[in-house]
Amino acid sequence: MTAALSGSARRLRSLATRLTTPLLPDDYLTLINPLWSARELRGRIVSVTPEAEDAATIVVEPGWGWEFEHAAGQYIGIGVQIDGRFVWRSYSLTTPPSRDGHRLVITVRAMPDGFASQHLVNGVTPGTVVRLAPPAGEFVLPDPLPAKALFLSAGSGITPIMAMLRSLDRRPDATDGADLVVVHSAPDADRALFADELDLLGRRHPSWRVVVRHTRTEGHLLFPREGNPRAGRAPESSPRGTLEELVPDWRDRQTWACGPGGMLDEAEKAWADAGVADALHLERFAASFSAGAEGGTITFARSGRTVEADGATTVLQAGEQAGIPMPFGCRMGICHTCVAPLSSGGVRDLRDGSEHRVADTDQSTRTVQTCVTAAAGDCTVDL
Template identity: 30%
Template sequence: MMRDAATFEPAESRVTKPEFWSALPARWTSDVEETLVCCQVRQETHDVKSFFFRSPEGRAFVFEPGQFITLELDIEGETINRCYTISSSPTRPHTISITVKRVPGGKVSNWLHDNLRAGARVRVLGPAGEFTCARHPARKYLFLSAGSGITPLMSMSRAHHELSEDRDIVFVHSARTPDDIIFSRELDLIAANQGNFRTSFVCERIGNRTNWPGITGFLTLPLLKLIAPDFMEREIFTCGPAPYMKAVRDLLDEAGFDRKQYHEESFSFETLIESEPDVAAEVLEAEGKAGANGHNGTADGAQTFAVSFSRSNRTIECASSQHVLDAARQSGVRLPASCTQGMCGTCKVKLVSGQVDMKHNGGIRQREIDQGMVLLCCSKPLSDLVVDK
């Protein structure tokens, strides 16, 4: 008589059902649980990887497609914050992913590609951001992306697909070569599953593909009219390098497109900090020289307060209508900063004394605020300040 083989399976070798399959998980928040575990690293293209994270406590991720998280990384003895758009869909709440392109000379992207492995723990802030189709419902969308700017639009596309929301979406992605197209196979799958989802890839050159059937060149207004003749009627979301987004704005302005229906990622984080670090340094230096030449940034009628930096023994003046970071730069004080919009947490410091009016966008935890931490980029003085910097 045959018996079920499972009868003879040793108890210690049995695979148990994960807890998150049998219970509704609590919502993840970085205020409660600041560290996530990397559970998978996926090679997308020759220089792009996706990193997947989960909550050690099994909490679920709740966010809007298109939002971002901020990684707090310790690299060579330095704490560095970087914002990365979430590439996964909120319909898969047990994991969250970012997709990172290796930037030549980029300190963070290269560190992630070379060092971050499954099992590693990373401190994370967020999610945050307003670049999301969830806040701009429309019958028809046009997604325009270039390079790694595809990630927020991929999150939006995945969400529509997995919710069986067959919205009229035209997704136009620009890449250097066909081999540089991120998520190409998955986008083809979504297009095959949803009758109203269409993709079009525009490549600068064919690279190693001798049989590339797609478009070669750059996105232009005549080309956009061929791909999406009704683009003037669509809600447009754009993300990519700053020159690409400017080119898109220019061609849409040429067409007379209503900017009320246009949305773009509000900062190009990696472009400024990683691929153009010298440019960023020059901008800061120029701002510092402007301050040294006597421009104090005060507005007419605004009260002026003293801001003292205890470690560097520097004191500057800052108007009540001015952000402390702006005043510091104008006075030649060099401070770490990246997004300058209260998102990334790079300019986070301890406020030793004084009060500020801070309006941040997710770059600081409530418990840190309770401990006296502030973000200088989005803080205006309400009194004289002493900063631990």
């Protein structure tokens, strides 16, 4: 994946190319400093600090060409070399922009089947050089902040919300008297990220109310169902809590929610049933696929390989399974890093069922997102 360099970096690269031809500028730059690259954005891991029992906070110092500002709640792409190849993932930044802009902080939870996350939490060491992609994402706060706000999270979904809370904590002029409620769910105390800091923020700001729930003893948060007075209410003998009980005025609040797909689906339905869907802002860590495709033979033109894929396998997954170097970033159709030219045939977007097709008589190509599309019959991708 190649991230866009700043204008000044491109001009320097052009000059360096003329001076060093036939060698590339990177042949010289990386000998001086591995963080200097005219072709891609790089960074060096400064520290890896354990968080909870299966997570770590990673601080990255970006190298030459990083001139990007980010907003609290956005994410970056990070590429780490594992077994000789770079594996890319996207992670939310957990802090607002630093004053000098030279440090990026992410908190990663090691998923049981997470190839990259396991390595970042348990295998990567300070000094490791990584590749970077610029900040992206629309899960951000407005300015000014609404008078009443609700933050809902579960598991590692607290990471972008933590950035928001830290940003607000730095702006007492904007948050004095702001009515904020934070409801975070974690399996237990050992797996609750930022629990101490959340408690501190709640005590520091009298108008903030912070609730940390442990689902192994209290159960998962239940969402109300409009039109059914009993739905969403926990039995008296059950330890499970409801949003209605914790935040009775949730319908009146602008809400930012991030967490497992099931929780977000329930929240989306509750807000829609209440007629306040516009007040709910979601951040999903995975694409939601509701559509399907018929599948077919995918030909990767440059690699000279063909793959038989069913209608539930994305073009990106099919290429990776065939050992083809595939560009990708967020893997959920947001960052557009995975785009590739479709030169024949068609693919279907698994999010909404829309089809993208190149006619046999059409000599042009069209660009598709490989991470959210699957083969709709035989097709050829220029990778």
